[in-house]
Amino acid sequence: MPILTHWKHYKKDETHMKEFMGKLSVRLAVDEKDKPTVEACSDILQKVVRQRKYLLKKKYFTDIPANQVRTTSPVSSLTDDQWLELMQMWSTAKAKATAAKYRLNRAKVRHHQKTGSRSYIPHLYAYRQKNKDREVDAVEMFKVCHTSDKTGMTDEVKETVSTMENMLAQPAQDMETARSSTEIVSKVLTQNSAASTFLKNAGIETSVSKSVASAAREAQLREQLQAEKERADHLQEELDTLKKKAADTEESMARTQEEVRRTQQEMEEFRKKQEANDLILQRILGLKSGTGP
Structure with a gap:
């Protein structure tokens, strides 16, 4: 699958979408005539393209001296012309300003996602499948999504998880019922950032x-x-x-x-x-x- 400069190019040339759905149909039952299925596949492809574009830029373009940047495609799925188009796009003033804004926003993130190439929902689904014999609460979900297999949890995540677990262990005071794990996660995360989207992105809805x-x-x-x-x-x-x-x-x-x-x-x-x-x-x-x- 080629990495093009803009999503509109994939929408204009339907062969890319058909090729992607064809590959998915080998492993999954994909109805190419069902509109919700097509929209879901389109969303997946868009995220895949965005992720691959980010990795290409990070490895072969960002922070690399101009005289050392490759002028030919570094990957087989990309032609030389397509690679040049990507570099031209990344070199524009608008793209540089956007990248600087994203770097600034990432620097403000306290809890970095540690689910690899998977988003929260499929990562948690796989985790639940491995633990079918018990209930997985929201605190454990947060811990699973922010723990690296290689490096474990960062200090910020450890502190947050500790706060959640302490609140979960405390008996309910002046309340008819104890707080649920979801409410505790929501309360702790909103204390750190009012714009926290973990529960929403993980598919967990709260009151x-x-x-x-x-x-x-x-x-x-x-x-x-x-x-x-x-x-x-x-x-x-x-x-x-x-x-x-x-x-x-x-x-x-x-x-x-x-x-x-x-x-x-x-x-x-x-x-x-x-x-x-x-x-x-x-x-x-x-x-x-x-x-x-």
């Missing part, structure tokens, strides 16, 4: 996340209603302006019609006077001709 989602949805609806109201007010203003222009036009037309009527009346009166004058002139001329020498 807190539901209320937050509900509040976010309510805020979104309020914004939409406000936008609709502002649009309605704007349309009303335009309508009032058009009505005023139409009224001004009608008034102007009425004045014009009145002026035309007066002008026509004046012309009729002038015509009658002209006819009377012509008649008088004819009589005068007739009298003169009757008194000749």
